[in-house]
Amino acid sequence: MIERQLTLIMENKPGALARVVGLFHQRGYNIDSLHVDPITDFKPYEFIERELNIKFQKNEVSRLIIKTTVGDTLMRQILRQINKLIEVIAVSDNDNTYLKGILRDENLL
Amino acid sequence: MKLAGNDMLIQSLINEGVEYIFGYPGGAALHIYDAIFNQKEMQHILVRHEQGATHAADGYARATGKPGVVMVTSGPGATNAITGIATAFMDSIPMVVISGQVQSHLIGTDAFQETDMIGISRPIVKHSFTVDHQSNIPRIVKEAFYVATSGRQGPVVIDVPKDLTNPDDLFDFNYPDEANIRSYNPPIKPEENQIDRVIEALKNSKRPVIYAGGGTIASNASNELREFNSYIKAPVTNTLMGLGVYPGTDKYFLGMLGMHGTYQANMAMHNADLILAVGARFDDRITNTPEKFAPRAQIVHFDVDHSSVSKIIEADIAVFGQVKDSLKSINEKLKLESSYFNKDRFSDWHNQIANWKDAHGLNHDLYKNIDDKSPILPQAAVQQIYQTSEGRAFVTSDVGQHQMFAAQYYHFDEPRKWINSGGLGTMGFGLPSAMGVKLAYPDEEVICITGEGSIQMCIQELSTCSQYKLPIKIFNINNLALGMVKQWQDMNYEGRHSSISYEDSLPDFSKLVESYGHVGIKITKNSELKQKIEEAFSINDRLVFVDIYVDPSEHVYPMLVAPNGSLENMWLSKGKKT
Numbered sequence: 056m057i058e059r060q061l062t063l064i065m066e067n068k069p070g071a072l073a074r075v076v077g078l079f080h081q082r083g084y085n086i087d088s089l090h091v092d093p094i095t096d097f098k099p100y101e102f103i104e105r106e107l108n109i110k111f112q113k114n115e116v117s118r119l120i121i122k123t124t125v126g127d128t129l130m131r132q133i134l135r136q137i138n139k140l141i142e143v144i145a146v147s148d149n150d151n152t153y154l155k156g157i158l159r160d161e162n163l164l
Numbered sequence: 165m166k167l168a169g170n171d172m173l174i175q176s177l178i179n180e181g182v183e184y185i186f187g188y189p190g191g192a193a194l195h196i197y198d199a200i201f202n203q204k205e206m207q208h209i210l211v212r213h214e215q216g217a218t219h220a221a222d223g224y225a226r227a228t229g230k231p232g233v234v235m236v237t238s239g240p241g242a243t244n245a246i247t248g249i250a251t252a253f254m255d256s257i258p259m260v261v262i263s264g265q266v267q268s269h270l271i272g273t274d275a276f277q278e279t280d281m282i283g284i285s286r287p288i289v290k291h292s293f294t295v296d297h298q299s300n301i302p303r304i305v306k307e308a309f310y311v312a313t314s315g316r317q318g319p320v321v322i323d324v325p326k327d328l329t330n331p332d333d334l335f336d337f338n339y340p341d342e343a344n345i346r347s348y349n350p351p352i353k354p355e356e357n358q359i360d361r362v363i364e365a366l367k368n369s370k371r372p373v374i375y376a377g378g379g380t381i382a383s384n385a386s387n388e389l390r391e392f393n394s395y396i397k398a399p400v401t402n403t404l405m406g407l408g409v410y411p412g413t414d415k416y417f418l419g420m421l422g423m424h425g426t427y428q429a430n431m432a433m434h435n436a437d438l439i440l441a442v443g444a445r446f447d448d449r450i451t452n453t454p455e456k457f458a459p460r461a462q463i464v465h466f467d468v469d470h471s472s473v474s475k476i477i478e479a480d481i482a483v484f485g486q487v488k489d490s491l492k493s494i495n496e497k498l499k500l501e502s503s504y505f506n507k508d509r510f511s512d513w514h515n516q517i518a519n520w521k522d523a524h525g526l527n528h529d530l531y532k533n534i535d536d537k538s539p540i541l542p543q544a545a546v547q548q549i550y551q552t553s554e555g556r557a558f559v560t561s562d563v564g565q566h567q568m569f570a571a572q573y574y575h576f577d578e579p580r581k582w583i584n585s586g587g588l589g590t591m592g593f594g595l596p597s598a599m600g601v602k603l604a605y606p607d608e609e610v611i612c613i614t615g616e617g618s619i620q621m622c623i624q625e626l627s628t629c630s631q632y633k634l635p636i637k638i639f640n641i642n643n644l645a646l647g648m649v650k651q652w653q654d655m656n657y658e659g660r661h662s663s664i665s666y667e668d669s670l671p672d673f674s675k676l677v678e679s680y681g682h683v684g685i686k687i688t689k690n691s692e693l694k695q696k697i698e699e700a701f702s703i704n705d706r707l708v709f710v711d712i713y714v715d716p717s718e719h720v721y722p723m724l725v726a727p728n729g730s731l732e733n734m735w736l737s738k739g740k741k742t
Binding site for chain 2: 065066069070073074077081107109128131132135136138139141142143155156
């Protein structure tokens, strides 16, 4: 069990944050810390726009940073569950990034 | 075209090809119900309780593959729908639930019949939408149907504040041709190299088992699965949710596996060197203790849901995508290599399985040699229902011993014919889901195998069956107690029967159903079983309720030994373990 950081890019819509937080509770994971703000500078996320063929507008998406303490297997499960949420665009931990159907073996966020 | 919110909602459902709306009106849904009144394309089915609406829509969806549609009002209407939504969620059934909500300016004020439906339903929906403006209604409905029916299917809730359905406020209505959700992208094509690895694993295997579940039915991949096994000729087992996806009477079929699976199915899984999981999710009723699950098997997992793979059992080879596409792709390749899997390839393995079956397989002839010296066996009752209906009926079920007996002794040769609440295990599911099936297939035989406990959880729907003239056949396997709970109390609590008896408070079911205008038949002895079940099947214009009094001491076997057991640890009969 080690502390890990997850980064999520998700639609800035009412209720979206509750789905992520709710998922941690439903699946029995604990959140150590949580930070969320709307993204204004999209430079670091151009690869998402490219890979998913979409275009971000100002204040349309948020970045979430969650710290949690779990083992490896559970971490993978958390990433996959989060990636399944309809309003989540991308999610990373230290080793992997899920861009909806696409998996990358590195932290791109 | 300009429409008000209520008409937009209804016109959107019509555009989606909806035939039936299962629902119950109320204050917050009044504008919507006025729009339902003003159209002819869809029929609204007025249930007697919102739980019935969700199960009926669920039964419709399971039988047809099309999404079920539910309409409820705010507050208690919405909360009553929750059990049915959770049932659909656990079994990945496509469903769209529209709930009325109090007016926008009242939200958050504890208004009359206000409840946070989005919040309450959040853990049990695939996704949910709140309508924030009338002009978004067409897009939201389009997206809701798309999400419910694509990828791993599931229920979707649309919460609609009453003011946004006001008939006086008109807006442009354009129904979109397709939904486009940039953050939702269900997997499409399976990866070639994974398919090649599966074929390689098959070539190296001496003891393979195909373990196919509900996802194979959801993906409409029954034909592809049958074709797949026409090449490799491996033994096949189905989960409770998967029954019918592979023919129940096929010589390679092992029966159901898991908690009450057949001896040969569980032994084959335990001793396999290769398990091909197709649209199945290694539920705890299947694996028993995960650490002891199939110790010598390599695991191949075909699934549309990334998060299902390696959740409980680590997969050695994972093939993501709709199992229909994955099986098609593997079949293309196997076609060219079918000589590799000639009929003798797994003959030792098939012989071994035949020996297991001979030793402790189920006895499917219990209905043949019966007399009135002993009470009716519930297994024999199900067998007689199977014989008389010639195995062709749609069978819905509730939860408990009768459900397991139905799964064990009614053989399903086609998918979507066996309809039961597998994941959530919802008592009360059987009757309302049968209504949904009967509406979808009015000319087919639809039967509900239930118990006197389960049937009373949604028995109010007998009235709905009367209103819409739904000639369902209900077989009540009546053992005068909550049989499955009693079985566990017999086995694990030294027979202390805590709260499983109604004492002498059960209704006379025949009189009860007759008061609704239905036909009641009572069977109390073996000599009546065949003739009275045949009599029930001879009545096709009215609902028939057959109350069958069975041996209250019967247990369901085999039964996995838990906790800490593996799949080879089973109770085979009272007091006898493997």
